[in-house]
Structures are given as C-alpha cells and as structure tokens.
Amino acid sequence: MTARADELAANLATVRDRMARACGEASRDPGEVDLIVVTKFFPASDVRVLADLGVTDVGENRHQEAEAKAAECADLGLRWHFIGGLQSNKAAAVARYADVVESVDRVKLVAGLDRGAAERGRDVEVLVQVSLDGPGAEHRAGVDPAALLDLVEVVVGADHLVLRGLMAVAPVGVDPADAFARLAAMRADVLTRAPEATWLSAGMSGDLEQAVQAGATHVRVGSAVLGSRPQVK
Ligand SMILES: *Cc1c(COP(=O)(O)O)cnc(C)c1O
Helix, strand or coil, rough: CCCHHHHHHHHHHHHHHHHHHHHCCCCCHHHHHEEEECCCCCCCCHHHHEEEEEEECEEEECCHHHHHHHHCHHCCCEEEEEEECCHHHHHHHHHCCEEEEEECCCCHHHHHHHHHHHHCCCCEEEEEEEECCCCCCCCCCCCCCHHHHHHHHHHHHHEEEEEEEEECCCCCCCHHHHHHHHHHHHHHHHHHHHCCEEECCCCCCCCCHHHHHCCCCCCCHHHHHHHHCCCCC
C-alpha cells in the first residue's frame, strides 16, 4: 500500500471503531449506522483508495467538483451523496449523477431535481435538510422546522424522487446532543406523513457519537478520515 493508503486505512479504522463504540453505548446494532466519507477538496485518487478499503458511500458539497469526481470514479460503483448548498438552476444537473441528494431545503429545488432524475431514467433519493439553528439565529442552510412538513409533501409528490428522511448539521456553539434530539423529534413528525422516510443523516467528525446516540442512521465524516481540508476561499 502507498503511504496515503496506509493513512486512510488507519483513519478509517479509527472512525469505524468510534462508530461501533457509540452504537454499543446507545445499545444499537452497528449495522444500523452507515458511514458516508466526505471527500470534498480531496482528489479522485483518494476516492479510489477509499473504495478499495471498502467505502461504499461518498459525500460532496460542490456541484462542479462532485460532477467531475463522480465521472472520474464511475467505474467504482459508489453511491454519491450531494450534501452541499444547492442552486435551483443546478438541481437538475446534480440529480444526473447524485444517488442521494441530502441538502433539499426548499420547494424551489424539487422540480429541477425531479426533471434531472427523469432524464437520467432513475429515481433519486432525497433527504430534506432542516435547520437546527435556534429562533433568531443567523440563517444557515436547512428548512425552518415550521416549514418542514410542507416541503415533505412536495418531495413526496415528485414522481422521480424518493424521500428517505432528514439531514442536519449541528450549529456551532450549541450542544450537538440537544440539536440532534430536536432533529429526532422532527423525524418522528415526518414519519407520520412518510413512514418510509426513516433515514437520519447527522453527525460529522466532531460529533458522530452524539448523532448515533440520537438515532442517526448515517454519519458524514470528512476530516477524521482524509485529514484537514486545504484552507481555500
Ligand atoms: C464537510 C461536511 C461534512 C464533514 O465534515 P467533517 O467535520 O470534516 O467531518 C459533513 N456534512 C456536511 C454537510 C459537510 O459540508
């Protein structure tokens, strides 16, 4: 193995161990929590190494980078999760390569995603991203919880989208355990409307334990596997 492959293998083992321990502490079956490795800013060569190491799901947050990497790695059979802010004029393009779009936070994105999925001839899985910022906090990505069920209705009504559940990022300066507990309560609400929308994508390098405790089914881990991202822009 190359030095980079050794490094990624060791980091991956540490993350998988953290996930297994967190499941143990939460009395959950480790098979209930999937790892999405967030490869943004890192080259397709790293994605290839990760696939060799058994990674099946990767996450990207910028359209152009994601599109190029997904094309370069098309032979690997990975599931591509789009987890970044989405412009409505790019939604159709994202649906042409993403298997799961986790960052659907407004009604305006749905028609484009649905059209992209139809053109590709394959349904796209969708998570609705909710904001866990408290009232009055600076607006960040994610639908306001008050508007969540309306957005859920629109996604459920789209022909080529399959609503799988919710995604969120714990806000800076807030106890992630509290934030993820609120997210879990929102999922319970959504399940009354869309019983198959069981996924909860929550938890990153710094807070995956709290997310597993709150019921996450997917954690999105970047820096703990790949190292620090280059500080650009
Ligand atoms: C970058 C990113 C992650 C991964 O963050 P790390 O702290 O590097 O693990 C997870 N989720 C989203 C939405 C991201 O943009």
